[in-house]
Amino acid sequence: xxxxxxxxxxxxxxxxxxxxxxxxxxxxxxxxxxxxxxxxxxxxxxxxxxxxxxxxxxxxxxxxxxxxxxxxxxxxxxxxxxxxxxxxxxxxxxxxxxxxxxxxxxxxxxxxxxxxxxxxxxxxxxxxxxxxxx
Numbered sequence: 832x833x834x835x836x837x838x839x840x841x842x843x844x845x846x847x848x849x850x851x852x853x854x855x856x857x858x859x860x861x862x863x864x865x866x867x868x869x870x871x872x873x874x875x876x877x878x879x880x881x882x883x884x885x886x887x888x889x890x891x892x893x894x895x896x897x898x899x900x901x902x903x904x905x906x907x908x909x910x911x912x913x914x915x916x917x918x919x920x921x922x923x924x925x926x927x928x929x930x931x932x933x934x935x936x937x938x939x940x941x942x943x944x945x946x947x948x949x950x951x952x953x954x955x956x957x958x959x960x961x962x963x964x965x
Contacts, residue, residue: 908950915939918947918959927952927959935963 899906903920911918916939917930929943940961947954 905947905950905952911943911946911950913942913946916943918943924960925958927957928962929959930962931964933964935961 906920909918909920915931915933917932919928919930920926921928927947929940931939933939943961944954944959947957947959
């Protein structure tokens with residue numbers, strides 16, 4: 832009986848040591864080195880100038896987009912696409928191009944013009960033209 836108790840104690844002790852070893856191994860593998868907070872990033876002239884150029888370009892893009900939306904407040908609403916027509920703005924012609932996808936009718940043309948007005952286009956100030964299907 833004493834021999835069995837002694838063996839149980841040894842077995843429990845052995846299992847306990849194995850478990851501690853496994854836990855220590857796992858914890859050791861998962862420990863990450865925490866970088867020092869005293870480190871200073873190295874910035875060369877080329878990286879600094881690149882950041883400045885990117886920031887400047889981002890600012891200019893934003894300003895251009897603001898101007899575009901001020902001049903053309905409906906810009907984010909185009910293209911307008913339906914089963915009958917597709918409307919885009921042609922900046923080179925400074926006019927809306929309405930491409931008809933089916934045989935033209937006055938009703939479809941009026942619907943396209945109405946869609947332009949619905950997004951805030953003043954059709955007396957902005958011109959438009961139709962392209963008939965071929």
